[in-house]
Amino acid sequence: MGQTVWACSIAIFSIGQLLGSLNFITTTLDLRAKGMTLMRMPISTWAWFITSCIGLLAFAVLLPACVLLILDRVAGTSFFVPSNLVVSDQLITQHSGGSPLLWQHLFWFFGHPEVYIAILPAAGIVSHILITSYRRPLLSHKVVIYCMMAIGFLSYMVWGHHMFISGMNPFSALVFSFPTLVITIPATILTLIWIGSLYGSNLQITSASLFALGFISMFVTGGISGFFLAQPSIDVYLHGTYFVVGHFHMVMGVAAIFGMFAGTYFWAPKMFGRMMNETLGKIHFWGTFVGTYCIFMPFHYLGLVGNVRRYSAFVDDYLAPLMPVHKFITIAALFTGAVQLIFLYNLIYSRFKGEAAPDNPWKATSLEWTVTSPPPWNNFGGKHPVVYHDPYQYGIESSSGDFVMQDSPERIQTVRDDKKLP
Amino acid sequence: MNSSGHQSSLTMYLLVYVAILVISALQILIAYQNIDAYRIFIRMLLLAIVQAGLAVTFFMHMRSEKRTLALFLLPAAVFVLAMMNMFWYDSFRLLDMRPFAH
Amino acid sequence: MSEAHLTVGGPSGVETQEAPAFAISHKKLVMWLFIISDAITFGALLFAYGYLRNATTDWPRPFETSSVINAYAMTFILVTSSFTMLVAVRAARAGDKGRAITWSFITVLGGLIFALLHIKEWLSLFGEGLRLFANPWGSGLFGAAFFSITGLHLTHVVGGCIAITVVTLGYKRGRYDQGDLEIGGLYWHFVDLVWMFVVPFVYLLNIKH
Numbered sequence: 001m002g003q004t005v006w007a008c009s010i011a012i013f014s015i016g017q018l019l020g021s022l023n024f025i026t027t028t029l030d031l032r033a034k035g036m037t038l039m040r041m042p043i044s045t046w047a048w049f050i051t052s053c054i055g056l057l058a059f060a061v062l063l064p065a066c067v068l069l070i071l072d073r074v075a076g077t078s079f080f081v082p083s084n085l086v087v088s089d090q091l092i093t094q095h096s097g098g099s100p101l102l103w104q105h106l107f108w109f110f111g112h113p114e115v116y117i118a119i120l121p122a123a124g125i126v127s128h129i130l131i132t133s134y135r136r137p138l139l140s141h142k143v144v145i146y147c148m149m150a151i152g153f154l155s156y157m158v159w160g161h162h163m164f165i166s167g168m169n170p171f172s173a174l175v176f177s178f179p180t181l182v183i184t185i186p187a188t189i190l191t192l193i194w195i196g197s198l199y200g201s202n203l204q205i206t207s208a209s210l211f212a213l214g215f216i217s218m219f220v221t222g223g224i225s226g227f228f229l230a231q232p233s234i235d236v237y238l239h240g241t242y243f244v245v246g247h248f249h250m251v252m253g254v255a256a257i258f259g260m261f262a263g264t265y266f267w268a269p270k271m272f273g274r275m276m277n278e279t280l281g282k283i284h285f286w287g288t289f290v291g292t293y294c295i296f297m298p299f300h301y302l303g304l305v306g307n308v309r310r311y312s313a314f315v316d317d318y319l320a321p322l323m324p325v326h327k328f329i330t331i332a333a334l335f336t337g338a339v340q341l342i343f344l345y346n347l348i349y350s351r352f353k354g355e356a357a358p359d360n361p362w363k364a365t366s367l368e369w370t371v372t373s374p375p376p377w378n379n380f381g382g383k384h385p386v387v388y389h390d391p392y393q394y395g396i397e398s399s400s401g402d403f404v405m406q407d408s409p410e411r412i413q414t415v416r417d418d419k420k421l422p
Numbered sequence: 423m424n425s426s427g428h429q430s431s432l433t434m435y436l437l438v439y440v441a442i443l444v445i446s447a448l449q450i451l452i453a454y455q456n457i458d459a460y461r462i463f464i465r466m467l468l469l470a471i472v473q474a475g476l477a478v479t480f481f482m483h484m485r486s487e488k489r490t491l492a493l494f495l496l497p498a499a500v501f502v503l504a505m506m507n508m509f510w511y512d513s514f515r516l517l518d519m520r521p522f523a524h
Numbered sequence: 525m526s527e528a529h530l531t532v533g534g535p536s537g538v539e540t541q542e543a544p545a546f547a548i549s550h551k552k553l554v555m556w557l558f559i560i561s562d563a564i565t566f567g568a569l570l571f572a573y574g575y576l577r578n579a580t581t582d583w584p585r586p587f588e589t590s591s592v593i594n595a596y597a598m599t600f601i602l603v604t605s606s607f608t609m610l611v612a613v614r615a616a617r618a619g620d621k622g623r624a625i626t627w628s629f630i631t632v633l634g635g636l637i638f639a640l641l642h643i644k645e646w647l648s649l650f651g652e653g654l655r656l657f658a659n660p661w662g663s664g665l666f667g668a669a670f671f672s673i674t675g676l677h678l679t680h681v682v683g684g685c686i687a688i689t690v691v692t693l694g695y696k697r698g699r700y701d702q703g704d705l706e707i708g709g710l711y712w713h714f715v716d717l718v719w720m721f722v723v724p725f726v727y728l729l730n731i732k733h
């Protein structure tokens with residue numbers, strides 16, 4: 001019963017996601033301010049656009065898969081239930097002939113694109129925030145966008161890496177392993193651009209930029225463990241262990257959430273018209289950063305020594321000696337959970353009692369910072385902004401300081417200082 | 423807004439309409455031929471793709487839209503559907519591995 | 525049109541916005557994107573069906589000649605209704621409102637006849653003993669695949685009939701314009717397109733030999 005409700009909710013969720021993607025793609029393509037060409041869109045918008053494109057195609061597969069699953073559960077069909085299945089010591093007789101592998105294929109066909117649906121918006125937010133806090137553009141705006149597109153494209157070719165030991169044809173394992181390794185290339189380029197752009201930057205340490213940098217750290221850690229998992233020969237051992245759990249909590253869990261935290265600290269002043277407390281924000285960051293590493297790094301170790309996932313207890317078998325590690329993880333988890341209360345307090349307190357936010361507290365260039373905080377009704381108060389520049393005009397001399405807003409008709413005076421920016 | 427696409431004449435529509443129906447009839451002829459299932463399937467698939475192509479190009483006016491629209495939409499769908507062909511290896515394998523099949 | 529608040533010109537009538545990327549209305553773009561995604565949904569279902577069929581030794585092939593004739597009749601009706609929709613959209617473009625409305629309703633009628641033929645087909649199969657997961661001929665998966673694929677298609681047909689009726693009535697009252705009628709037509713042709721794949725794979729590959 002519970003699982004049927006779950007399947008129904010996932011089906012409804014798919015429909016919601018599909019309609020949301022339609023809305024995002026069309027809005028991005030058809031509703032841009034004058035002068036806002038596609039290449040002048042901020043990377044965060046690009047990331048959402050690419051995410052929506054992935055979602056439009058991926059959720060279209062999850063939807064029928066869920067419908068078939070629901071039919072299996074309530075209407076007595078057997079798309080995914082094989083013959084001679086024994087559950088809780090009982091032979092299942094009313095279902096026969098289905099293929100659990102088919103379910104795995106349909107699910108992971110959606111599932112892998114989904115992990116990029118989870119990470120790309122965060123990557124976009126992080127790129128946007130990093131540029132603002134570096135006070136310089138990234139090494140290449142275009143390459144970041146192309147890499148995200150490449151990740152989106154490749155994400156449809158790799159789903160089988162979740163099925164290496166599902167009984168899938170070993171030939172397919174080979175075929176899936178290769179694009180999985182290839183997908184690390186655009187991911188690595190993204191990371192190198194984020195880190196490489198630190199050179200010659202004028203880094204502003206804020207809660208938002210700390211979380212953005214933390215995102216890079218988590219993304220790299222999770223990406224490296226992904227590298228191991230992508231090889232069928234290693235995955236035969238690691239699949240179904242805590243190594244996988246560590247891997248995806250690093251990327252899908254913590255990295256994506258760091259992106260959300262960074263975005264919250266960055267845009268809360270615009271949303272509520274009040275600054276969030278920076279000191280509390282920094283305490284929150286360091287607590288979360290150290291805490292999550294304390295939780296999820298030991299997961300990799302547990303996985304390597306063979307601790308399987310999805311068990312409720314590890315007390316009286318060969319895993320018993322690992323209990324101290326589990327205890328440590330539990331304590332770290334409780335600590336990290338408690339640190340989130342600081343964030344919650346900060347959010348609620350500053351929502352009502354925080355310092356009033358100026359229109360453009362971070363000296364950022366994109367359009368949302370041209371309006372008051374919080375924005376007027378109708379976002380731009382009935383005015384129509386006109387865009388004159390690329391989104392990231394930082395590290396230059398202008399009347400407003402070291403940046404030029406996108407809607408400022410000012411001509412860019414000086415070419416960027418070549419000595420400062422490689 | 424939709425200024426393009428006016429050119430498609432009724433005769434053109436009629437021709438496409440007849441072509442689609444003829445292809446459907448052809449499929450039925452093939453279905454009753456005495457060749458192995460795989461060949462029947464391939465022929466059906468090719469004919470269905472031709473039909474779909476006709477429908478998209480003429481009935482859905484892809485012909486008179488901007489080329490970029492087709493380049494944005496169609497490769498995405500074709501690519502995703504093409505990737506699903508990786509399913510087949512396992513569908514046959516299951517048959518071989520089935521414990522009580524033989 | 526309802527999107528007026530999104531596309532207003534500035535006070536002097538200057539463009540305030542970038543031109544739409546593909547020079548089509550945003551409603552039409554949404555419909556195209558929906559069609560792409562729906563095509564993948566049907567594709568995934570057909571792949572699942574093919575997969576199970578490959579993996580099943582006792583896959584039945586129950587369709588008699590009468591079923592095939594019925595399927596061709598359904599194809600004929602559906603493609604014809606696509607054609608009448610084209611006539612309706614053409615009339616609407618030419619400003620001939622009355623003709624457009626008549627032909628749209630003929631299209632809906634075609635859709636309804638299709639649905640009736642389909643249900644008749646279902647009932648006769650039911651009479652032969654086909655159930656959702658049981659039949660006298662072989663693997664029960666046949667019924668499951670058959671009913672889920674044709675059922676989803678039938679849902680699309682019925683939905684399309686309702687949608688086109690609503691759009692046509694709105695068009696009559698001036699709430700929708702010819703562009704909206706064309707978008708309804710786009711969807712209708714897509715339903716037709718899906719049927720072009722359902723007939724050969726679900727019917728013709730399963731005929732009695």
Ligand code: HEM
Pocket residue numbers: 115116118119161162180181183184187222223224225226227228229230231235238239240244247248251252253256
């Ligand atoms: C560098 C790129 C990456 C590679 C090479 C990679 C590779 C893999 C592999 C091979 C597995 C399967 C492990 C197994 O089940 O045995 C896996 C699992 C997983 N990955 Fe990644 N991954 C990468 C990035 C990501 C990202 C960015 C995310 C999410 C935002 C992610 C989320 C997941 C999740 C959720 C699972 C676990 C699925 C489960 O429950 O079994 N991965 N990854």
Ligand SMILES: [Cu+2]
Pocket residue numbers: 111112115158159161162
């Ligand atoms: Cu994956």
